[in-house]
Amino acid sequence: MQFQLQDASLREDLISNDDLRAQSDELLTAFLKAYSSGNTDLNSKEFVGIQDILSEISISRARQGFSVRETGTYVLSLKSALTQSLQEEYKNDPAKLFSEFVKVSNLVDSLSIVTFETYIKGREEVILRQTDEISEISTPVIRVWDKVLALPIIGTLDSARTQIVMESLLTEIVASESTIAILDISGVPAVDSLVAQHLIKTVSATRLMGAECIISGIRPEIAQTIVHLGIDLSGIKTKSTLASALQLAFSLTNQEVKKKSSF
Amino acid sequence: MERIPILKMGEFLLVTIQVDLYDRLALTLENDLINMVAKSGSKGVLIDISSVSIVDSFMGRILGNIASMSRILDAETVVVGMQPAVAITLVELGLTLSGVHTALNVEKGIDLLKSKIGDTPTDEDHDGIDD
Numbered sequence: 058m059q060f061q062l063q064d065a066s067l068r069e070d071l072i073s074n075d076d077l078r079a080q081s082d083e084l085l086t087a088f089l090k091a092y093s094s095g096n097t098d099l100n101s102k103e104f105v106g107i108q109d110i111l112s113e114i115s116i117s118r119a120r121q122g123f124s125v126r127e128t129g130t131y132v133l134s135l136k137s138a139l140t141q142s143l144q145e146e147y148k149n150d151p152a153k154l155f156s157e158f159v160k161v162s163n164l165v166d167s168l169s170i171v172t173f174e175t176y177i178k179g180r181e182e183v184i185l186r187q188t189d190e191i192s193e194i195s196t197p198v199i200r201v202w203d204k205v206l207a208l209p210i211i212g213t214l215d216s217a218r219t220q221i222v223m224e225s226l227l228t229e230i231v232a233s234e235s236t237i238a239i240l241d242i243s244g245v246p247a248v249d250s251l252v253a254q255h256l257i258k259t260v261s262a263t264r265l266m267g268a269e270c271i272i273s274g275i276r277p278e279i280a281q282t283i284v285h286l287g288i289d290l291s292g293i294k295t296k297s298t299l300a301s302a303l304q305l306a307f308s309l310t311n312q313e314v315k316k317k318s319s320f
Numbered sequence: 321m322e323r324i325p326i327l328k329m330g331e332f333l334l335v336t337i338q339v340d341l342y343d344r345l346a347l348t349l350e351n352d353l354i355n356m357v358a359k360s361g362s363k364g365v366l367i368d369i370s371s372v373s374i375v376d377s378f379m380g381r382i383l384g385n386i387a388s389m390s391r392i393l394d395a396e397t398v399v400v401g402m403q404p405a406v407a408i409t410l411v412e413l414g415l416t417l418s419g420v421h422t423a424l425n426v427e428k429g430i431d432l433l434k435s436k437i438g439d440t441p442t443d444e445d446h447d448g449i450d451d
Contacts, residue, residue, distance in 0.1 A: 223404075236428070264422060265410055267402065267423035267429075
């Protein structure tokens with residue numbers, strides 16, 4: 058019985074043959090034990106153990122990068138293996154064969170649903186973790202000059218990210234005693250009224266802290282959108298490039314960057 | 321009754337809020353401060369809120385009120401040392417304290433006040449940074 062299962066699900070270089078064998082072994086032993094107890098309720102003690110094993114298998118597969126089809130086939134292959142052995146066992150008793158077959162079939166179906174559920178859960182966990190990582194990586198606060206901070210924003214600004222941006226910017230302003238913060242939005246693909254609202258909030262919060270905020274990196278398309286949407290940015294200093302924002306920051310802090318004379 | 325001390329430093333008044341402002345205390349402060357401005361003829365008011373960790377809309381309004389009243393009495397108001405969490409809260413509440421000048425710390429606040437009094441004290445859009 059075990060060999061059939063292993064044959065049916067043997068595939069991919071993602072998992073070694075030995076590991077697969079051990080996994081199938083564990084699953085099959087548990088299944089046979091539960092099945093021979095005669096209990097077919099999926100929530101009973103015996104089957105909860107199997108559900109755990111299956112969850113583990115499918116989560117680990119989701120992380121290893123197996124597709125849904127592969128994971129699903131792995132569990133469903135249990136059915137064909139069991140059917141064959143049932144057929145041999147009850148060769149002379151078609152009625153019994155049928156009732157046992159229905160029982161096994163139902164069980165495996167429910168188990169495969171459990172597998173799908175946990176597989177998707179595993180995938181979602183991966184996605185969630187990546188989202189967190191991206192939002193952390195994508196909001197660095199850079200000290201570009203004495204008392205001047207720059208914060209390049211890359212990707213769309215939603216409320217959750219604005220919160221992170223604001224917090225890290227304000228904390229850094231306190232830590233570095235900066236008087237100027239440059240918010241560079243050249244990496245923001247689109248600005249709608251909500252994004253603008255978030256930007257204005259950030260600028261107001263910086264101002265409350267006693268620092269000045271300059272928004273830079275406004276592309277022509279974005280300038281057009283802002284005007285068409287009727288967003289009022291008149292109270293905010295805006296510059297088209299980071300360089301010109303830096304220039305403004307220097308003049309606001311009474312600093313000057315000069316070219317060395319060539320002789 | 322508990323009161324927040326108001327220190328006179330030359331031309332300026334310095335208020336350091338070391339406790340959490342509850343409503344009555346804030347009202348008393350507003351009252352005391354305005355009387356003090358009128359009496360001493362100070363040109364500037366510096367409010368240090370660096371140890372305030374909790375604000376509400378009332379407190380935001382009081383700060384705004386103090387600034388507007390002081391301006392009527394010809395004194396500029398600078399709020400210094402606001403904590404990041406406080407700034408975020410005020411912005412979320414929709415209070416941007418537009419009439420109030422702000423600075424990072426007391427030292428910068430005094431510099432700002434000096435420059436305000438030195439040249440154009442009525443320049444309202446000019447907050448935070450001076451050149």
